[in-house]
Each structure stands twice: as C-alpha cells, then as structure tokens.
Amino acid sequence: MDSSTVVPFWGPSTSYLNFCEEDYVVTRFVAEFINTFSSLIFIIYGIYGLNQLRNKQQTGYRSVSYLGLIGVGVCSAGYHMTLKYHTQMSDELSMHLLTTPLLYRILTFQASPERTRLVGIVLSILFTIVMVVHMAMDEFVLHAVSFGLAVYMIATRTSKIIFQQVTDPTLRKKLRNISFFGIFCFGLGYSAWLIDEWACGFLINTRHAVGLPLAFLTELHGWWHILTAIGGYVAVALVDLVTTGELHEDPTEHLAWPLPLAARFIESQTGSWKQK
Known part of the structure; x- marks a missing residue:
C-alpha cells in the first residue's frame, strides 16, 4: 500500500513523537501496524499473571501490577494505532502506573x-509532579529519567530482597538468573529503541528492499515492546513472589514463556563454565 495516497482513519497525527515505522502502510485503520500489535504482548503477560493468581490468597492488591501490564499494552496499542497526543499521554502515563505500585x-x-504511609504519600506526590509537568509542559526528559530510575530501583531492590529472604542457595540462584534475564531484556530492548531512532533511514531502505513480511x-x-514486556513481566512476577512469601519451592516452571527456557539455559551455561 502506498501510504502517500492513504486517508488515515484517525486523521492527521498530533503526537509529538513518531517512530521509524512508516505510517498507514498496511491499513488506513492502524497508523503503525507492528508497533500496535507488538504492544499486545503486555496484555498477554498481564492476563497470564492474573490467571496464575486465581487460586491464591489476597489476590486483590496482587492483581494491581498485572492489571498495570494490561494497561500498558492497551495504552501503547492505542497510541501507535492513532498517533494522537492524548493517546501518547495515556501511553506514557501507563508506564508510571505500572512502576509506581511495584516501587x-x-x-x-x-x-x-x-x-x-510515608512511602505511599511520597510516591503519590512524585507521580503527580512527573505527570503534571510532563503533560502540561510537553517535557519528555523528566518522564524518561523518572521511569528509568524506577526500573533501576525495582531491579536492584528486588535482587536485594531475594538475597535476604531466600535461604535455599539453589532457589536463590534461579531467581537471580531470572532477574538478570529480565534486566538483559530491558537493556536489549532499549538498544533496539535507540538503533530504531539512529538508523531509521537505513532501516526504511532495508524494508523497501526486502519487502513484506521480512520487513516486519x-x-x-516493535522488538522494544516485546523485550520490555518480558522484562516488565519478570519484574511484576518477582516482586509479587518475594513480597508475598511464596518462595518455598521453585516457581520457575509456573512463570510465562520464555522464562522457564531462559532459566534452564542460563543454569546450563553457568554449569558448563564452572566445569571448565
């Protein structure tokens, strides 16, 4: 489809961020096709997490973070589908609605x-300041820095709690491996996000050369969405496990794909390295 002749269903873009994916190439109803549908992975992980809570106790407050994953997916998909300012704001708001309850x-x-009570008050004030400044002033740096800082605090604090609360060395090692895998996914996803911006011209030329479906x-x-969804799910699942005391047995096989596979791979690699 020639995007230059397409009449966008949602009208002209009003968001101040537009990514490297060419707009309305696949259909006039979706501005960024891959960016929209790759966002749905957040929803899948959120639903999986909620399903895992069905037979557990005190699931009300525990479901908040999984609902946050679903919210990120819905808001991100809405943003990339429409490229409107208000959907962009909802997408960026949802990121903080996910990290703040985890913090x-x-x-x-x-x-x-x-x-x-003090932590709740402070986090509420900081959340309000970040989002008001971001939305009122179209200021992106504070949003990005505060989100990155929140992710860093969640990762480091969760690792510390695992070390303190898990006495079984084998289980502790498995959980730390899963934590490191989540951090790796975040880092790799962020690298993809940067390359998508820096090498956009090259990527577009490559897509035109190879054509669909390889261009996808x-x-x-889109890979940033997939990788950060995995990292986000790791964070939510580990925080839920370590703060509810459900670490009496190995939970790895009950976690969503690809975590069981990644945990086994990391364990086999570290075992091989030690043998050498």
Whole structure:
C-alpha cells in the first residue's frame, strides 16, 4: 500500500513523537501496524499473571501490577494505532502506573505502618509532579529519567530482597538468573529503541528492499515492546513472589514463556563454565 495516497482513519497525527515505522502502510485503520500489535504482548503477560493468581490468597492488591501490564499494552496499542497526543499521554502515563505500585510494594516490604504511609504519600506526590509537568509542559526528559530510575530501583531492590529472604542457595540462584534475564531484556530492548531512532533511514531502505513480511523483522520499536514486556513481566512476577512469601519451592516452571527456557539455559551455561 502506498501510504502517500492513504486517508488515515484517525486523521492527521498530533503526537509529538513518531517512530521509524512508516505510517498507514498496511491499513488506513492502524497508523503503525507492528508497533500496535507488538504492544499486545503486555496484555498477554498481564492476563497470564492474573490467571496464575486465581487460586491464591489476597489476590486483590496482587492483581494491581498485572492489571498495570494490561494497561500498558492497551495504552501503547492505542497510541501507535492513532498517533494522537492524548493517546501518547495515556501511553506514557501507563508506564508510571505500572512502576509506581511495584516501587510501593518493594519499598514497604516488611516496613512499619508509619514508613508504609510515608512511602505511599511520597510516591503519590512524585507521580503527580512527573505527570503534571510532563503533560502540561510537553517535557519528555523528566518522564524518561523518572521511569528509568524506577526500573533501576525495582531491579536492584528486588535482587536485594531475594538475597535476604531466600535461604535455599539453589532457589536463590534461579531467581537471580531470572532477574538478570529480565534486566538483559530491558537493556536489549532499549538498544533496539535507540538503533530504531539512529538508523531509521537505513532501516526504511532495508524494508523497501526486502519487502513484506521480512520487513516486519526490522521494526525495532516493535522488538522494544516485546523485550520490555518480558522484562516488565519478570519484574511484576518477582516482586509479587518475594513480597508475598511464596518462595518455598521453585516457581520457575509456573512463570510465562520464555522464562522457564531462559532459566534452564542460563543454569546450563553457568554449569558448563564452572566445569571448565
């Protein structure tokens, strides 16, 4: 489809960010086809997590983070489908709605009631400041830095809690491997995000040369969605496990794909390295 002759169903773009995927190439109803449908992986992981909670206790507050994953997927898909300013804001808001409850859970783990209330107040104030400044001033740096800092705090604090709470060395090692895999996915996804921006011209020329469906593989922002969805699910699942005391047995095989496969691969590689 020649995108230059397409009349967009959603009208002209009003978002101030537009990624390397060419707009309305596949259909006039979806601005960025791959970026839209790759966002659905967040929803899949969220639904899987909620399904795993069905037979567990106190699932109300535990479901919040999995609902956050679903929210990220819905808002991201809406943004890339329409390329409107308000859907862009909802996409960026959803990222903080995912990380803030996770921060609250790990920062209040085994904390006193006074500290718990203080953390809740501080996080609420910071969340409000970040989003008001971001939306009122079209300011992107504060949003990006605060999100990156939240991810860093979640990763480091979760690893520390695993070390403190898990006494079985084998189980601790497996959980740490899963944590490192999630961090690796975030890092690899961020690299794909940067390359998608820096090498956009080359990527577009490559897509035109190879044609569909192979051109879909060069949509690196879509890979960012997939990789960060995996990393986000790892964060949500591990925070849920370590803050609810459900670490009496190995939970690896109950986690969503590809975590069981990744855990076995990392374990085999570290075992081979030790033998050498």
